[in-house]
Amino acid sequence: MNDPPGAGKSMLAQRLPSILPPLSPRELLEVSMIQSVAGLLADGALSNRRPFRAPHHSASMAALVGGGLNARLWLDNKV
Numbered sequence: 001m002n003d004p005p006g007a008g009k010s011m012l013a014q015r016l017p018s019i020l021p022p023l024s025p026r027e028l029l030e031v032s033m034i035q036s037v038a039g040l041l042a043d044g045a046l047s048n049r050r051p052f053r054a055p056h057h058s059a060s061m062a063a064l065v066g067g068g069l070n071a072r073l074w075l076d077n078k079v
Helices: 009-019 025-037 061-065 071-078
Strands: none
């Protein structure tokens, strides 16, 4: 998506998870496992929401990929 500012790119990206079909059982398990490792699930419940992140436009590739010693700390602070 490479349009001028104000064309609706961010709005479309934010709405995409709700436009997509429901998660398949395999996707549901995969999303829930990742959120569980990050400590984002309460009471062991599965998450049926598609993940969405909105990184800042100036985020570096290293910031987008993440990792390192403080990976979990970053997730806890950003969600």
